[in-house]
Amino acid sequence: MATRRERRNMYPGWVCIVLVAGCGGPKLKRPTRPLILAVSGDTQGWIVPCGCASHQSGGLLRRGTLLAQLGPDVDVIYVDVGGAPDGIAPYDQLKFEAILKGELISGLDAHNIGTGEARLGADYLRALKARLKVPLVSCNVRDEAGKFVGDPFRIAGGSGWRIGLIGVLSDRKQIAGVVIDSALDSILAAIGAAAGQYDSLVVLAYMPEDELVQLAENLPEVDVIVGGPTNQSLVPRRAGPVLLASATNKGKFMVLLHGSSSESGACWDGKVVELTDAFADDSRQKDNLNDFRALLAQRNFTPAQTSFTATIPAPLPDDVRVAGTESCVGCHVEDARIWRASKHARAWRSLMQTGAEVDPYCQQCHTTGYGLPGGFRSVRVPARRVAVGCESCHGPSRAHAEHPEHPTAWRGQAKHQCRRCHDHENSPRFEFDAYWDQIRHGASPAGPTTAGKRVNEPERSRS
Numbered sequence: 001m002a003t004r005r006e007r008r009n010m011y012p013g014w015v016c017i018v019l020v021a022g023c024g025g026p027k028l029k030r031p032t033r034p035l036i037l038a039v040s041g042d043t044q045g046w047i048v049p050c051g052c053a054s055h056q057s058g059g060l061l062r063r064g065t066l067l068a069q070l071g072p073d074v075d076v077i078y079v080d081v082g083g084a085p086d087g088i089a090p091y092d093q094l095k096f097e098a099i100l101k102g103e104l105i106s107g108l109d110a111h112n113i114g115t116g117e118a119r120l121g122a123d124y125l126r127a128l129k130a131r132l133k134v135p136l137v138s139c140n141v142r143d144e145a146g147k148f149v150g151d152p153f154r155i156a157g158g159s160g161w162r163i164g165l166i167g168v169l170s171d172r173k174q175i176a177g178v179v180i181d182s183a184l185d186s187i188l189a190a191i192g193a194a195a196g197q198y199d200s201l202v203v204l205a206y207m208p209e210d211e212l213v214q215l216a217e218n219l220p221e222v223d224v225i226v227g228g229p230t231n232q233s234l235v236p237r238r239a240g241p242v243l244l245a246s247a248t249n250k251g252k253f254m255v256l257l258h259g260s261s262s263e264s265g266a267c268w269d270g271k272v273v274e275l276t277d278a279f280a281d282d283s284r285q286k287d288n289l290n291d292f293r294a295l296l297a298q299r300n301f302t303p304a305q306t307s308f309t310a311t312i313p314a315p316l317p318d319d320v321r322v323a324g325t326e327s328c329v330g331c332h333v334e335d336a337r338i339w340r341a342s343k344h345a346r347a348w349r350s351l352m353q354t355g356a357e358v359d360p361y362c363q364q365c366h367t368t369g370y371g372l373p374g375g376f377r378s379v380r381v382p383a384r385r386v387a388v389g390c391e392s393c394h395g396p397s398r399a400h401a402e403h404p405e406h407p408t409a410w411r412g413q414a415k416h417q418c419r420r421c422h423d424h425e426n427s428p429r430f431e432f433d434a435y436w437d438q439i440r441h442g443a444s445p446a447g448p449t450t451a452g453k454r455v456n457e458p459e460r461s462r463s
Contacts, residue, residue, distance in 0.1 A: 045086030082114020
């Protein structure tokens with residue numbers, strides 16, 4: 001393999017632009033207006049903040065507003081580094097398509113194939129690319145026959161700008177159904193194929209920070225490397241001659257890189273912007289969200305069609321089944337009174353106020369027994385098990401309802417039970433003792449067991 005210095009001299013049509021604050025390098029004669037390269041990434045299905053906590057960041061509605069505010073006096077290139085899906089189930093696919101539609105509404109120029117995208121499979125991605133006209137890019141993700149799943153590179157720009165866009169996925173990944181080639185070798189091959197077609201080169205790299213840094217150190221041919229996922233978004237900084245940045249964490253941040261030309265050469269600076277509630281909701285993106293929810297209502301996904309199903313180690317005892325809160329209130333009169341006065345009892349109503357009751361992501365924490373035998377299955381099932389009822393904490397309790405001498409399945413007053421839903425994302429201020437005081441009930445804080453042996457409590461996955 002050629003050295004970095006040798007490779008840098010291989011492409012005489014390439015213009016070297018160091019992307020840092022200030023001006024320098026060769027004069028750019030073509031551009032007549034400033035350029036903004038807007039980068040999103042690592043959305044993880046976060047089409048909109050769930051709304052369970054105040055001041056949540058992210059969402060396509062705010063992203064659309066930011067992008068709309070960038071014009072019209074500058075050229076805007078909008079790209080995504082990948083990581084938009086949060087699973088491979090039918091529900092996750094539909095949400096991914098809604099995210100892509102939102103990106104296209106905002107003028108998407110390239111969407112890199114990240115880990116979440118690759119897990120959906122080559123055939124699905126290729127069909128989606130054709131159906132939605134999505135500009136998928138990847139120079140190192142192939143199907144098992146050796147064919148590229150996305151375009152190895154794309155050229156974007158306006159008013160004289162020619163920006164080469166190359167997508168790459170960490171080659172440390174092993175994903176069934178696709179082949180992931182060497183990231184470095186694949187980028188070099190794409191650079192060779194695109195030689196003479198661009199003035200500046202951007203790599204969208206879905207990989208962690210250590211790999212991003214290593215890639216930057218070995219690719220002086222490249223002007224910008226923008227990645228994710230990283231532990232937190234990386235403010236644009238130099239790694240040798242390369243500008244390095246990342247947008248991560250459920251699409252809560254965007255990277256904006258500003259470029260302009262001057263007498264002394266190209267001037268660039270960059271920053272990370274958090275999509276807080278200071279950004280209003282974009283009307284076109286809101287329409288897209290409503291379309292997505294209309295499709296959710298039509299499809300009426302069950303827990304088995306999502307990535308959120310709760311699991312209990314099999315085989316299940318026959319009597320481990322959700323009975324419903326109505327089976328509890330006759331005997332536990334005072335406990336029922338406390339429950340009716342709590343936010344748990346109004347959890348489903350709060351979803352209906354926003355139209356989110358059709359979304360399984362929200363259903364899993366606003367219903368009783370989601371994915372469990374006898375628990376919530378869908379909005380259209382008669383025994384819907386809506387609201388956060390007794391068995392959300394005490395577990396499937398049909399055996400107890402039919403035979404009161406049998407204790408409930410789980411210990412109700414358990415911190416990890418609460419934190420399945422009251423996690424850092426959706427309930428950042430959760431403090432067990434303070435929250436328990438609001439719903440304190442029951443004669444004994446110690447939870448019983450089922451038939452003398454406690455049933456393992458389920459894990460609920462959001463991914």
